[in-house]
Amino acid sequence: MTTGDERKDAIGYAFTAPYILFLLVFTAYPLLFSFYLVFHSWDLITPPEYVGLKNFYFLMHDTDFWQALLNTLIFLAIHIPAQVVFSIMIAMALAEKIVAKTFFRAAFFLPVIISGAVVTILWAKLYSTDTGIFNQLLGLAGIAPVKWLTSTGLAMPSIAVMATWKNMGFYIVLFLAGLLNIPAHLYEVSKIEGTTRWQDFWHITLPLLRPTMLLVVVLSTFGAFSLFIEPYVMTGGGPLNSTMSVVLYMYKHAFLFQHMGYAATIGFALAAIILLVVLIQKKYLDSD
Amino acid sequence: MKKLALYLILICAAVSFIYPFLWMAFISLKSVGDAGARGLLSSFFTLQNYKAVFMEIPIGRALLNSAIVALSTTASVIFFSSLVGYALAKLRFSGRETVFMIVLLTMMIPGQLTLIPLYTLIVRLGWIDSYPALVAPWMISAMGILIFRQTFISIPDDLIEAARMEGCGELRILTSIFWPLSKPAMVTVGIITFMNSWNEVLWPMMVVRRQEMMTMPQMITTFSVGGQSGGELGVEMAASMLLIIPILAAYAFFQKYFIDGIASTGIKG
Numbered sequence: 001m002t003t004g005d006e007r008k009d010a011i012g013y014a015f016t017a018p019y020i021l022f023l024l025v026f027t028a029y030p031l032l033f034s035f036y037l038v039f040h041s042w043d044l045i046t047p048p049e050y051v052g053l054k055n056f057y058f059l060m061h062d063t064d065f066w067q068a069l070l071n072t073l074i075f076l077a078i079h080i081p082a083q084v085v086f087s088i089m090i091a092m093a094l095a096e097k098i099v100a101k102t103f104f105r106a107a108f109f110l111p112v113i114i115s116g117a118v119v120t121i122l123w124a125k126l127y128s129t130d131t132g133i134f135n136q137l138l139g140l141a142g143i144a145p146v147k148w149l150t151s152t153g154l155a156m157p158s159i160a161v162m163a164t165w166k167n168m169g170f171y172i173v174l175f176l177a178g179l180l181n182i183p184a185h186l187y188e189v190s191k192i193e194g195t196t197r198w199q200d201f202w203h204i205t206l207p208l209l210r211p212t213m214l215l216v217v218v219l220s221t222f223g224a225f226s227l228f229i230e231p232y233v234m235t236g237g238g239p240l241n242s243t244m245s246v247v248l249y250m251y252k253h254a255f256l257f258q259h260m261g262y263a264a265t266i267g268f269a270l271a272a273i274i275l276l277v278v279l280i281q282k283k284y285l286d287s288d
Numbered sequence: 289m290k291k292l293a294l295y296l297i298l299i300c301a302a303v304s305f306i307y308p309f310l311w312m313a314f315i316s317l318k319s320v321g322d323a324g325a326r327g328l329l330s331s332f333f334t335l336q337n338y339k340a341v342f343m344e345i346p347i348g349r350a351l352l353n354s355a356i357v358a359l360s361t362t363a364s365v366i367f368f369s370s371l372v373g374y375a376l377a378k379l380r381f382s383g384r385e386t387v388f389m390i391v392l393l394t395m396m397i398p399g400q401l402t403l404i405p406l407y408t409l410i411v412r413l414g415w416i417d418s419y420p421a422l423v424a425p426w427m428i429s430a431m432g433i434l435i436f437r438q439t440f441i442s443i444p445d446d447l448i449e450a451a452r453m454e455g456c457g458e459l460r461i462l463t464s465i466f467w468p469l470s471k472p473a474m475v476t477v478g479i480i481t482f483m484n485s486w487n488e489v490l491w492p493m494m495v496v497r498r499q500e501m502m503t504m505p506q507m508i509t510t511f512s513v514g515g516q517s518g519g520e521l522g523v524e525m526a527a528s529m530l531l532i533i534p535i536l537a538a539y540a541f542f543q544k545y546f547i548d549g550i551a552s553t554g555i556k557g
Binding site for chain 1: 291297298301304306308309311371372374375376380381382383384387390398399400402403404405406409411425427428433458487489494504506508509513521524525528531532535536539546547550551
């Protein structure tokens with residue numbers, strides 16, 4: 001009996017051993033080392049120097065870092081409402097009995113599978129002030145060219161619109177699944193009571209889509225805090241840091257200035273903020 | 289009337305999602321003089337932009353690098369994640385629940401936290417500008433383990449008992465009984481891993497400097513941002529097309545797996 005158990009244990013350990021090793025090297029070690037790095041100054045060449053809480057002190061007073069956080073909030077303020085409204089609208093259209101449903105779903109999902117680098121390079125062309133399609137269309141209507149990516153006020157909103165376009169297919173599919181989960185008899189009851197479709201939407205559809213909404217908001221937030229290639233390609237973080245994202249800022253400290261300790265501190269703070277924001281969203285959207 | 293409005297919404301949306309890619313494809317096929325012209329069609333199409341990409345940058349090498357990195361990452365994730373998934377679903381050993389908890393916990397760690405320390409690790413290992421740097425940190429995925437565990441749990445234990453009676457080892461049972469019975473899970477994990485690896489740009493930009501080691505997203509990004517393309521729209525678009533064609537081809541065949549897989553697991557980053 002004991003020998004049998006030992007044999008079973010041995011196989012179980014053998015099967016999980018590669019994962020444990022992988023985890024120790026590529027997850028546990030970096031995790032622990034990040035706690036070391038945030039208290040040190042290190043340029044990767046000379047030995048790390050202990051600096052106590054200096055990195056955190058510097059971060060608190062680093063206006064560029066706070067600007068990057070503010071930029072993320074601007075992004076979220078445009079991205080989340082646009083994402084939710086348009087995704088629900090299109091998902092509701094898709095939930096009806098229509099022909100070519102598979103085609104539409106596949107078409108909406110197309111930008112989701114395409115590399116963010118390509119989407120960004122492509123949209124940089126579409127946003128171009130002189131030759132981009134948006135300004136060409138505005139030109140047809142007799143409107144002067146708009147500086148989509150080169151004005152401080154519009155650059156971040158432009159990036160948010162592009163990100164919304166790229167991810168919408170994903171959120172449409174999530175909302176579609178949420179809509180199809182709503183029991184049909186709920187709508188039949190309301191038919192008997194003679195409510196309008198608009199009332200149905202507010203009192204049945206929206207409340208029951210709440211779990212999906214939470215998922216969409218949380219995933220959008222993760223996406224917003226991961227912005228990197230979009231500002232890197234389109235604006236380099238400019239003009240005047242108006243599109244600087246936190247990850248791009250971290251990247252710059254690590255690779256332009258070799259500030260490993262400070263870059264790790266930015267990552268540390270960002271992770272803490274992400275967890276905090278997601279907890280707040282959960283609490284707010286889960287209640288009632 | 290209502291139907292008409294529905295179709296109007298859907299068609300407008302479909303056009304807005306497809307048109308930019310069509311524009312990109314057509315521009316990549318137009319000659320330099322023609323590219324600026326409004327509208328998609330041209331009097332004639334040419335492959336000269338594609339020839340120019342291959343002449344101006346080592347894009348052939350980038351395609352090869354991307355293929356090597358994405359395929360080896362995918363093979364590794366499928367093999368090792370299914371190994372762990374099998375152990376968690378069908379093997380009894382002390383500490384099993386702990387391993388399962390750890391898998392769930394690792395999914396909650398924001399990647400931004402470990403990114404810089406992970407980079408310093410790669411530097412210390414001397415892996416900068418190498419395939420191990422691009423593949424090793426992504427060789428096993430928690431998402432893959434969970435999908436395999438979930439799939440394997442529903443496969444009856446009788447099959448394992450019968451195979452054990454005939455003297456089959458656990459590894460044989462996994463590869464010759466469980467894998468063939470779990471094709472949808474394998475395709476889902478495979479596609480998501482391949483797509484994420486193929487499209488990934490931040491990590492390669494951290495650990496690769498030399499042009500010969502660049503994967504496609506980094507190559508076209510530096511080509512486009514670095515001004516190497518000299519602002520030649522057609523050439524830039526041709527380079528981008530080369531990156532998306534393999535994914536589009538896979539999407540054409542496995543559309544359902546792409547959509548259902550991504551919708552059920554969430555997208556990375």
